[in-house]
Amino acid sequence: MSVVDAGVFGVHLLFAGLWSGSVLFTTYAVLPLAMNGDAQPGPLAALTGKLRTVSRASALLLLLTGGHLAATRYTAESLTGSPRGHLVLTMVALWFVLAGLVEVAGSKLEDGFEEQKVREPAREARPFLLGASLVAVLLLLDAGAILGLFG
Template sequence: MSVADAVAYTTHLLFAGLWTGTVLFVTVGILPLGLRGDIRPAPFEFAVSRLSTVTRVSALALFVTGGHMAGNAYTVESLTGSPRGHLVLTMVALWFLLAALVEVGSARMRRGLNAEKVRTPARDGKPFLYAASVVALLLLVDAGLLAGGVVF
């Protein structure tokens, strides 16, 4: 493995952990406060803003590092014709879905937060953040299968 490959793998894992962890933290730790009205609009908006920033930066970092890794380890045939390739393609689809869910949920929450509300924005974003959390967990399972060499 080259130094560039090691940097790509390490960067990929760091941003994957940061992104999935942020989604799960906001869903489990921050969203319930908003649903109950136990958080003021400014800190809630800060958390939503950070979630959006982490999502956008991580999506870009994962695209670049994942593209590097896939370009060095796979061919079109091995991506489309092998169980490991299918796991990689599943991961790509899940990353896109995660980004979309977070962006839509964050946008819905920001609208209400701009009006200095908390409960309504939390309710508006809740289904998207719950779905994003499920996708984040599926991504971690997929990554574990790839890292462990498990093939079905």
Template sequence: MSLVDAAAYSIHLLFAGLWTGTVLFVAWGILPLGLNGDIRPDPLGFAVSRLTTVSRVSALVLLLSGGHMAGTTYTVESLFGSQRGHLVLAMVALWFVLAALVETGAARMRRGLDAEKVRTPAHDGKPFLYAASVVALLLLLDAGLLASGVTF
């Protein structure tokens, strides 16, 4: 493995962990505070803003690093014709779903936060951020299967 390949794998793993961890923390650590009215609009807005930034930056970094890894590891035939390739394709699909859910949930929350509300924006973003947390866990499971080399 070359130094560039090792860097791509490391960066990919770091940003995947950052993104999934941020989604899980906001969904299960911050969002309940908004649902209960136990947080003010500014801190909740800050958390939503950071979630959006982490999501966008991570999506770009993962596209670039994952594209490099896929381009140096797989052929079209191995991506579509092997179990590992299917896991990689599932991961790509899940990343797109995660990005869409985070963007949608954050946008719905920003509208209410701009009006200095907390419970309504948290309620509006809840289904999307909870779904995003499930997708984040599925991504980690997929990554674990890829890392273990398991075949089924």
């Protein structure tokens, strides 16, 4: 593996972990505070904004680094005709789903926080954050399968 490939792989893993961890932390720690009304809209809005920033930056960087890794490791035939290629394509689909779920949840939260509401937007965003958390875990399992089973 070249130095460039190692750097790209490192950035890819870093942002995959950051994105997944941010979603899981928000669902586990931030959402319950909002649902219980134990936090103010201002700090919650700031946290939600950071989550969306991490999500957008990660989606872009994972697309770029993943594209580089796929282009240097796979052919069209190996992506569509092998178990490892199928896992890579599944990962790309899950990235899009994760980005969409975080955007919807973040939008629901920010809209409510702007109106100085806390509990209602948290309840509305909950299914999307739970779904995003599930997708984040599936992404990590998919990555583990790519690296562990077929690496």
